[in-house]
Amino acid sequence: MKEVRVFDTTLRDGEQTPGVSLTVEQKLIIASALDKLGVDVIEAGTAIASEGDFKAIKEISNAGLNAEICSFCRIKKEDIDASADAEADSIFMVAPSSDIHIKSKFPDKGREDVIEMSVSAIEYAKERGLIVEFGAEDASRADLEFIVELFRNAVSAKADRLTYADTVGVLTPEKAESIMKRLTSEFNVPIAIHCHDDFGLATINTVYAIKAGASEFHATVNGIGERAGNAALEEIVMALEFHYGFKTSIIKENIYETSKLVEKLTRIVIPKHKPIVGEYAFTHESGIHTSAIMRDTSTYEPITPEMVGRKRQLVLGKHAGRASIEEIMKKLGYKADKNQMKEILVRVKELGDKGKRVTDADVKTIIETVLQIKQEKKVKLEDLSIVSGMHIMPTASVKLRINGQEIIEAATGLGPVDAAINAVKKAVSEFADIKLVSYHVDAITGGTDALVDVIVQLSRGDQIVTARGARTDIIMASVEALLEGLNMLI
Structure with a gap:
């Protein structure tokens, strides 16, 4: 060579x-x-x-x-x-x-x-x-x-x-x-x-x-x-x-x-479809593709993600298939009968048909709703306050209840959203080493009171999950998305 x-x-x-x-x-x-x-x-x-x-x-x-x-x-x-x-x-x-x-x-x-x-x-x-x-x-x-x-x-x-x-x-x-x-x-x-x-x-x-x-x-x-x-x-x-x-x-x-x-x-964002390093380079949604990937990764991947230091991702949307749902249910430790699986798939596809990216937290909620599983969230937000201004370093104070234990932490950041996320990450640090892999925000409606949709990607060891928060307050939407993800990981 x-x-x-x-x-x-x-x-x-x-x-x-x-x-x-x-x-x-x-x-x-x-x-x-x-x-x-x-x-x-x-x-x-x-x-x-x-x-x-x-x-x-x-x-x-x-x-x-x-x-x-x-x-x-x-x-x-x-x-x-x-x-x-x-x-x-x-x-x-x-x-x-x-x-x-x-x-x-x-x-x-x-x-x-x-x-x-x-x-x-x-x-x-x-x-x-x-x-x-x-x-x-x-x-x-x-x-x-x-x-x-x-x-x-x-x-x-x-x-x-x-x-x-x-x-x-x-x-x-x-x-x-x-x-x-x-x-x-x-x-x-x-x-x-x-x-x-x-x-x-x-x-x-x-x-x-x-x-x-x-x-x-x-x-x-x-x-x-x-x-x-x-x-x-x-x-x-x-x-x-x-x-x-x-x-x-x-x-x-x-x-x-x-x-x-x-x-x-x-601060030059990598295009999602960029070869090798783009977010979607090793991401699969189509049901046909996903089921094949689970049997043999070479069916739809010319190289393995591990070769370039990445991990494969399976995401859900209107093209989702049974294999994708079963894989997520396996991770959650749930089982569904034929009718329940059909209903879960219908609801996932409905969400995808609305033009929304279906997150892991969305699917978890759909599965638990169909299976009638009531699971108490391990991480709850009890209070959040932000201090920011022209001459003040943005600072966030957060009170969380994690597994019944009250945790209060504060952190600074480049902006109020960054400060809030840092405070939450600091509060959960003794329970789990959580990393924020990506953060994306879209304004769903126009105007200064726009509803914003925040999607975060979090990792804990080898596990990666996506979660969503949607509010008119971008800080609360961001924290909501973060907590949804944390509840899947912790």
């Missing part, structure tokens, strides 16, 4: 996503996770860009990570100096290669000037002791013969690696393959591919470039990045290893954990 290097640019190109700005501490947290994931190179930022980026690169460089730490550079001495001073191991230095970019960035210069400036910059970077990965920016809209000439001069100046950058995502798989065959036949140094997703082709373009001889690819976790984003690391890794027999250094079991961390710190 041919091994392919993974160059992660989540902290540089990924941070260029509109609205994303990471602190030094957040960058260090993500860098540590990327190192644990097994990436070969972490592009930690642009040292010349800001004091924060400089500090982040320096701290990451001195954090004792296994990955090579890289700083982004233009073909300018001040960029190189900043990167070297930040103690980066390497630089990803880019030069404009298309006539569009050359004219825009250097109005009074031409192609020969770019070559001259690039050679001078590379030689200076080598003097400063840096590993140089030299990239042709906007290469996919440039003259290929000029790219070859530019790269030839870069290699003569002792560039260590070369990168073909599809800066605006206009590359196609066929072109990626033919161009990379040409480049890898011309040069003996490692060549990387850097793709953007403007036409939704970033993953396949990267794969085709690797097939044609590229030995490294650039990508971001979750495919975040400016405009339509970058090539998604998790998609490329799984495609290369599963379909084409390439090997990477990525520890696949850490993919999902890293993905969720990046989602949390960047």
Whole structure:
């Protein structure tokens, strides 16, 4: 199996996503996770860009990570100096290669000037002791013969690696393959591919470039990045290893954990249907699918969720089948006769037909209602108060009765909802280690008095449940959903 290097640019190109700005501490947290994931190179930022980026690169460089730490550079001495001073191991230095970019960035210069400036910059970077990965920016809209000439001069100046950058995502798989065959036949140094997703082709373009001889690819976790984003690391890794027999250094079991961390710190929500890491990637609702999955997971899953650090989920809705209901009843320890099962299915499907997502708590209520089981809730809310304001840290105080025992706790949060949830989690901490996996809210009606529907996903060990709360008060709806879930888990 041919091994392919993974160059992660989540902290540089990924941070260029509109609205994303990471602190030094957040960058260090993500860098540590990327190192644990097994990436070969972490592009930690642009040292010349800001004091924060400089500090982040320096701290990451001195954090004792296994990955090579890289700083982004233009073909300018001040960029190189900043990167070297930040103690980066390497630089990803880019030069404009298309006539569009050359004219825009250097109005009074031409192609020969770019070559001259690039050679001078590379030689200076080598003097400063840096590993140089030299990239042709906007290469996919440039003259290929000029790219070859530019790269030839870069290699003569002792560039260590070369990168073909599809800066605006206009590359196609066929072109990626033919161009990379040409480049890898011309040069003996490692060549990387850097793709953007403007036409939704970033993953396949990267794969085709690797097939044609590229030995490294650039990508971001979750495919975040400016405009339509970058090539998604998790998609490329799984495609290369599963379909084409390439090997990477990525520890696949850490993919999902890293993905969720990046989602949390960047606040860029992962689309639910996103391959590999999306919420629905290993979630099944259809009755036919669910019954087959229970017998043989390979029927509707090309890879197991555990392979990428995930768990399978079976959800209910209007497509629910008997097998799904029986699986939930088995977990609850309940049995139903033929008529009762029919009635449970009808009620679940009715709820789904109303356009609602059916949660585990909804199904539990339906089952217990049909079976006429009266079960007292183990966790009850007796009181909740919130203090919040312009100059006050949102604080929540909660009084719960858990298994008959009165528990009073208080907690702060980023907002009143966060504070309330933190207070409840703190109150139940001695009874169970509960984690909030996801939180989703929808306004069902319009206006400031809108009815809101809150759905939470909670986990306790290997068990994951979903629960709903619906009220005009978003704080109470959130707490209600949390308590419903807790009553299933505790």
